[in-house]
Amino acid sequence: MKLIKRHVEKPDYKGLKDRELVKYFRKNGDESAFNELMNRHQQKIYSYIYSMVMNPEIANDLFQTTFTKVITKMDDTYNEQGKWIAWVMRIAHNATIDYLRKQKRFIDVSGWSDEDSSTDYFDRMEDESIVDADEQLVDDETRSSLMKHIAKLPEEQRSVVLLRHYYEMPFKEIAELTDVSINTALGRMRYALINLRKHFEEEREKEKHAQHG
Structure with missing residues (x-):
């Protein structure tokens, strides 16, 4: 008896919304869905990191760190009710600030605090x-x-x-x-x-x- 292989038609990733791409990746480990998410947003994320550190090599390292964390945390900490890009930007922001703090250059000269009566x-x-x-x-x-x-x-x-x-x-x-x-x-x-x-x-x-x- 011959097994009949079913042809599974892949979706049009470019036509899907972010949340739909996220579901494909989380449910099936669909790398094409994740690649579409990256292609869609990587310039925005990298540009933000670079604008903060003003060094291409460091920006690239932090960008790679960001997406390593994104991949490992997609199943655990991402809440599908929120915007995926906002969640990723938060990870990128935290990675960048952590780096700047380690460089001992993180100084808020504004003197602003939540407790300030002003x-x-x-x-x-x-x-x-x-x-x-x-x-x-x-x-x-x-x-x-x-x-x-x-x-x-x-x-x-x-x-x-x-x-x-x-x-x-x-x-x-x-x-x-x-x-x-x-x-x-x-x-x-x-x-x-x-x-x-x-x-x-x-x-x-x-x-x-x-x-x-």
């Missing part, structure tokens, strides 16, 4: 008011110049600016990803904008002196 001000501040300030800043300056000054920010402030401006995350998601309150995330954004303005003003002064010098 956080009441941010309870009343609209998300959009900070966004408007950020958009005005971008309107005034070139992207390359902006990235140069973002790189000068303390890591915690830099992280919020990148997540908000380049990945368009709402402050609620930024707070969850970085494991702080919304008030703290807003505070870091505010201090980041203040510092960026200062860097731009210093740059303009140097240009003026160079022109008249």
